[in-house]
Amino acid sequence: MAYNIIRKPFMLLETVSMLYRYVNNIRAEATTKRPNAVVNEERRKANAQRAQQVQQVTSQVCADVDRSDPEMQRFFGRTDCGCENTCLAILLTYSFHTLDYPGFWDHVEAVCKLWKLYQEEGYWIQSSGTVALSFTKTMDSPGDLVRQIKALNYSADFRVELMDALTHFSETVYRMAELIAPLSERLEQVYADNPHLLEERWDYWENTTRNLSPSEFLRTMGMSDEAEDAAEETWLAASFMNTNIMAAMGAKNSLRNLDHNLVLVGSLISMESVAIRRGVELDSISVLMKCLADRKRLEILHRLAKERSYGLALSESIGMDPGQISRNLGMMHNFGFLKLERESLRAYYVADREAFHEFLMRLEEAVFS
Numbered sequence: 001m002a003y004n005i006i007r008k009p010f011m012l013l014e015t016v017s018m019l020y021r022y023v024n025n026i027r028a029e030a031t032t033k034r035p036n037a038v039v040n041e042e043r044r045k046a047n048a049q050r051a052q053q054v055q056q057v058t059s060q061v062c063a064d065v066d067r068s069d070p071e072m073q074r075f076f077g078r079t080d081c082g083c084e085n086t087c088l089a090i091l092l093t094y095s096f097h098t099l100d101y102p103g104f105w106d107h108v109e110a111v112c113k114l115w116k117l118y119q120e121e122g123y124w125i126q127s128s129g130t131v132a133l134s135f136t137k138t139m140d141s142p143g144d145l146v147r148q149i150k151a152l153n154y155s156a157d158f159r160v161e162l163m164d165a166l167t168h169f170s171e172t173v174y175r176m177a178e179l180i181a182p183l184s185e186r187l188e189q190v191y192a193d194n195p196h197l198l199e200e201r202w203d204y205w206e207n208t209t210r211n212l213s214p215s216e217f218l219r220t221m222g223m224s225d226e227a228e229d230a231a232e233e234t235w236l237a238a239s240f241m242n243t244n245i246m247a248a249m250g251a252k253n254s255l256r257n258l259d260h261n262l263v264l265v266g267s268l269i270s271m272e273s274v275a276i277r278r279g280v281e282l283d284s285i286s287v288l289m290k291c292l293a294d295r296k297r298l299e300i301l302h303r304l305a306k307e308r309s310y311g312l313a314l315s316e317s318i319g320m321d322p323g324q325i326s327r328n329l330g331m332m333h334n335f336g337f338l339k340l341e342r343e344s345l346r347a348y349y350v351a352d353r354e355a356f357h358e359f360l361m362r363l364e365e366a367v368f369s
Contacts, residue, residue, distance in 0.1 A: 002214055004260070005206045006237040008102040009191050009198055012111075012177070013264070015104070015184040016076075016089045017242040022062045023076035024087075028054035028243055047268050053197060054243060054267065061186045075176050079158050086131045088158075088165060092173055095133035097247050099235045099262055104184050108177045112170045124148050131245055153357070191240070201238035201267055208271050209236065214261055218248060220271060226250035226261065233260040242266040285363055291335045296320060297328050301337060301351055308341065308350035 021028065028051040066072065075089040096114040101107040123135040125148040149163050165172040191197060209217055214234040218227040229250030246269055249262045292298060299318060303309065311329060315322045329349055332338045336355045341348045 002233060003206070003209045004233065004235045005202055005209075006099055006102070006235060007199075007202045008237075009188070009240065010099070010102050010107060010237060010264075011104040011184045011188050012093060012107040014239060014241045015180050015187055016093050017239065017245075018058050018061065018187060019065070019072070019076045019180060019183065020078075020087050020090060021241075021243075022058050022065060023067050023072050024078045025067065028052070028058065043270060050267055051243065054241060057187070057190055057197070058241070061183055061190060065183070071175075071179055074161070075179070079154060088161060089176055090131060091133050091162065092165060092169075092176065094131060094245075094247060095135075097132075097249055097262055097264070099237050099264065104181065104188075105177070108173060112173055115166075115169045125152065132247070153361075187241075198238065198240050201240065204270070205236055205238055205265065209234070218250065218261065218263075221246065221248065221263075223248045223250075231258070231260050234263055235260050236263045236265070238265055238267065240267050243268045285359075288335055288359055289363075291331060291337070294328075296324075297332060300325070300328055301332065304338060304349055305351040305353065308348045310346050310348050 020026075029048070076087050079086055079088070079091075093111060096111045098107070098110050098114060101110045118135055121137065123137045125145075126134045126136045145166060146163065149159050149166070152159065152162075154162065212220070214232065215227045215230040217234065218224075218230055226248050227250065231251035242264070243266050245266050247262070247264045251258045251261050292301075296318070300314060303314065303317070309317075311322060311325050314320070314329075315325045318325070320328075329338065333340055333349065337352055337359075338349045339352045341350065
C-alpha cells in the first residue's frame with residue numbers, strides 16, 4: 001500500500017489553525033483570492049464554498065471567545081517575522097510534525113516527547129522563513145538555545161516569548177492545551193455531526209494519489225527535496241481548518257528515522273492549485289525584480305534606506321527630473337518597497353526594510369524549494 005490516507009481529524013492542529021485565524025480576524029474566504037486559486041471555475045467555486053464552510057464553523061465554535069484575552073493573544077496573535085501564517089501556538093505544534101496521534105491529548109503528549117527527543121539527540125533550530133520551526137543536526141550549530149533563537153527572523157519581543165516557551169516547553173504546551181481543549185471538543189462535535197466536511201477531502205486525496213508513486217506525488221506538490229528522501233509509503237492527512245498550509249516530510253529527512261513520508265495538506269489545496277500557485281508566485285517575483293532592475297531606482301532605494309526624503313529633495317540630490325522621480329517613487333511604493341508618510345502638504349518616502357527582506361525570502365523559497 002503506497003498511501004495511508006488517515007481518515008481522522010487531528011484535533012490539536014485543527015483547533016490551533018481555527019484559533020489562529022479567529023484571533024487575528026482572518027476570514028477563510030480571503031484565502032480563495034490568493035495565488036493558490038485553482039485551474040478551472042468548477043474547482044474555484046468548490047474552494048469558495050469550502051472556505052465559507054470553514055468560516056461558518058469557526059464562527060459557531062468560537063462564538064464566545066474573547067480575541068483580546070491576553071492568553072489567546074499570547075498563543076495565537078500573529079508574529080512579526082515576515083511570515084503571515086504563524087503564531088506561537090503553530091510553532092509549538094506544527095513544528096513537531098507527527099501523524100501518529102489524531103486524539104487531542106495524545107497529540108499534545110507526543111509533541112512534548114518530540115521536543116525532548118530533539119534536545120536529547122542534539123538537534124538545533126535552523127533559521128527559516130517558514131511557518132514552523134525547522135531542525136537540523138550539523139556541525140555548524142549557532143550554539144545554545146539563546147543563540148539559536150537570536151538567529152531567527154523574529155522581532156525582539158517575540159524572540160523573548162519564544163525563548164520562554166521553549167525553555168518551559170511542556171508547561172507551555174499543556175497550558176495552551178488546557179486553554180483550547182473545550183473549543184477542540186466543540187469542533188470535534190461539529191465534525192461528528194457533519195462528516196462530509198472532511199470526507200470530501202479524504203476522498204479527493206485518495207483518488208488523486210492512486211496512480212502516483214510517493215516520490216512523484218511529493219515532486220508534483222513542489223517538494224523536490226522531500227521527494228529525494230521519499231520512502232515507499234506515505235501517510236497523508238487532510239485538514240479542514242488549516243486552509244492553505246501544506247507540511248511534508250520525506251522519510252529519510254525525518255528526524256525520527258521513519259519508514260514512511262508524512263504529508264498534511266490544507267482544505268483549499270489541490271494538486272492543481274499547488275502547481276498554479278508556484279507559477280503565479282514566479283510571475284509575481286519576476287515583476288518585482290523588474291521593478292528593482294534599474295540603477296536609478298536602486299540608488300533611490302539606497303538613499304531612502306538611510307533616511308526618509310521627498311521627491312524634490314531626491315530630484316536635486318540624484319540629478320533626476322522631478323517627474324521621473326515621482327514615477328519611480330510611485331512604482332516602488334505600489335510594489336511595497338517604500339512606505340509613504342504624509343506631513344502637512346509634503347509626502348515623505350522611506351525604504352521598507354521588512355518588505356524587502358520578505359521579498360528576498362520569497363525569492364529564495366521560490367527558486368530553491
